[in-house]
Amino acid sequence: MKQNKYDHREFFDEYKKMARSRKGLEGAGEWHILKEMLPVMEGKDMLDLGCGYGWLCIHAAENEAKSVVGVDISEKMLGRARELNNHPNVSFRQSPIEDIDFREGQFDFILSSLAFHYVEPFEEMCRKIYTMLKPEGRFVFSVEHPIFTSRGEQEWFKDDKGGILHWPVDHYQDEGKRETAFLPENVIKYHRTVATYINAIVDAGFSIKQVSEPVPSKDMLETNPEMKDELRRPMFLMISAEK
């Protein structure tokens, strides 16, 4: 399924209000970790799958990437990307990320932030990405964590007074579709286990370099006490792999 919720006006209007939309990378809680997982950009050819507003594309271009291609299914997202993050070395292309078809060995670095949990054929994506990378090319991505996606509800388990008791996990081994509320609509996500994510990368031929389950920065924990709850379960899984 190739879902394009971001071209629904109401959904897009709500997405616009999120901190990561208004503030760019500094508004994304996991940026301080993702930043450390990125390779040196200088002189590199980069592809960003599910680029949204293009914040990571412009970050790469401003760090001397030779060329950056941002792919997104949503015309509205790319419209905003072209307004906000225009740069001579960055081009944007409208396409479902499942359908990308670039040259063998075209890129030094392929990145995807919080998009693959909307994509069904993950194994196939890993094989395509492997082919599109040059030797020793890097693949870095983040997804919602399997602990987070196992139940469609994606909500804390609370007591009668609304206090958080714990994070509920269920149906973990039952991989596949989850219908879950996000912004003003229901969206379809795909739950996969940790093992499936890692084995798909290894089976495609990659070496795993690093895995991260990011925690909020010290700064965020100090300025926003609610952020402490983020230490109670991981929300994202990030993996860095090398061809």
Added chain:
Amino acid sequence: MKQNKYDHREFFDEYKKMARSRKGLEGAGEWHILKEMLPVMEGKDMLDLGCGYGWLCIHAAENEAKSVVGVDISEKMLGRARELNNHPNVSFRQSPIEDIDFREGQFDFILSSLAFHYVEPFEEMCRKIYTMLKPEGRFVFSVEHPIFTSRGEQEWFKDDKGGILHWPVDHYQDEGKRETAFLPENVIKYHRTVATYINAIVDAGFSIKQVSEPVPSKDMLETNPEMKDELRRPMFLMISAEK
């Protein structure tokens, strides 16, 4: 901390009654998966860390391993191992697994089943194991899954009537000691995140070959309907890595 609960008589007496003690490997719910992760044993020098009754040692010896060393902290465990699983190619050694000190490149294969969640210095163990392996040697281990160890309680969250609602996760990012009930005593386990397990292996120099979060076999699911609950959250994490 080097904990030796198995030499407490009551604890050991209870352990004796578990299916995995009475029936050996066939009584261990994860054996059908672990078996597939093992390398060819023929002609290999193998080390088993936390060997218990020695079921994996005798399995290796019967599959033509050249030499097998089983290490366990518990004299009672090793006494039983010598009774049950005596073989000219197998030797048992009493030692905390943290203290092993074998030659560089002594082994082709190092295995550890459900022991490292009792061991504090996991990173150091990975470095030692890497050194003790020959080039291209294999390291395969299983631990209680981080989803399973995050809360000390290690119990399903149930409704008033005792029905399972879900598996509760909490304190995930807070790595370290957990005091938890096992058999008739409290034991200390160490909770680590998935990222910590994988990064420790990669940082020691290994390549990750496979990750597994085992599910019960079809046979077990058919003969024991309660086993279906095991699909609701992973209990074990298994990793296979190559030097």
